[in-house]
Amino acid sequence: MIEGIIIKGIGGLYYVDTDRGVFECKARGLFRKEKIKPLVGDNVLIDLNDIDNTGYIMEIKSRNTELIRPPVANVNQSIIVFSLKNPKPNLWLLDRFLILSEKEKLNAIIVFNKIDLISDDVLKYILKIYENTGYKIIKTSTKSKEGINDLKEILKDNISVFAGPSGVGKSSLLNEIEPDLKLQTGDISAKTKRGKHTTRSSSLLELSFGGFVVDTPGFSSLDLSFIKEENLEIFFPEINEESLYCKFNDCKHNKEPGCNVKKSVKEGKISKERYENYLSFLSEIKKSRRY
Known part of the structure; x- marks a missing residue:
């Protein structure tokens, strides 16, 4: 054998x-x-x-790891790709991808693609939202080639899953990193400004410089039903860190008095956008428990 x-x-x-x-x-x-x-x-x-x-x-x-969607085993890290324009970044969806990576104990890397299409001010605004999360962020452009070598170094000798909505440039990035892959890329629908699915099934692609990547179909939603209300903060590293100083141990960081997380949001230690997504997910989890 x-x-x-x-x-x-x-x-x-x-x-x-x-x-x-x-x-x-x-x-x-x-x-x-x-x-x-x-x-x-x-x-x-x-x-x-x-x-x-x-x-x-x-x-x-x-198996060291096992993902259900996409169905793939032994992944070391997740490369979560979102474009900064065409289509616009859905940070609510990005945070759901990060939660799934935390759940599967994968090392998550955020890739903001198509940075050549936005102004420096917009880029700084987006980066500030995630500056205190602890996640590594790579800024990329297949036009200017910025960040391509950084991404290549991250992929080297790892098994990585590429994830993110359709149209954000996952296949284009992979083609730039490894031209021999010749993956099909999709256009953005002019009507919906959403990507057309180009990847139909999961497959492991070998990289010439070492490692494998999984190019997966784009996702539209991620189920959070596996999370308990009291555990949601664990999936937001910056919120989890600041929660240690809340007045109550069971603080949900919503309407409780003496909440250090809410204080940290006001002080700018935690981004307002991330906190609002946390509250949105908390409400979603509460509602799902009623049925």
Whole structure:
């Protein structure tokens, strides 16, 4: 048997990258009986058929991480891409992506793309919102090439999931970093100013300088039902830090007196936009608990 990593799966067939090349494989029937589905990113052992050069996946090694949407295993970090114009950034959605990364214990990197389309003042305004969150931020443009080398360094020797709405330039960035990928890119709908989906399924793309990336379909929403009200602050690092100095241990940072988080918002330590998204998510979670 030889070891490899699943780089793509279509219709019950899995393509496994090994030191001897890429092989088309089927999964053992035992996995189906045990309700185990091989995932892109799985490290596996395969048994090869020398006659037709196909194989069977015999063993799936233990997963370090497992994402449900997109379905991919063993990711080290999430590259969350949002454009600053065309389409405009939806920070409410960006914060939901960050929450999912926190939940999956992924190292999240925020990429603000298409910076060549906005003024310096607008860029400074957006960056200030996230300056105290602790997340690494990379500013990129495929036109001016700014930030491309920084992003390349972040991707090197990691397994990274690219996530973000359609039309923000995920595929264009990947093509700039690794031209041989030749990924299809989509135009922005003139009517809706939203991106057209270009990526139809998840696949693991090998980078020539080391590492893999998963180019995924764009998402429109993320479910927060897994969060309890009292735990929401954990997913906002800057709010969680300031909450240590609230008057009450169970402070929800909404209407409670002696709330250090609200004080920090007034003082500018926590951005008003992030705090308002926190309150929006808190309300959403409360409503979901009623049903």
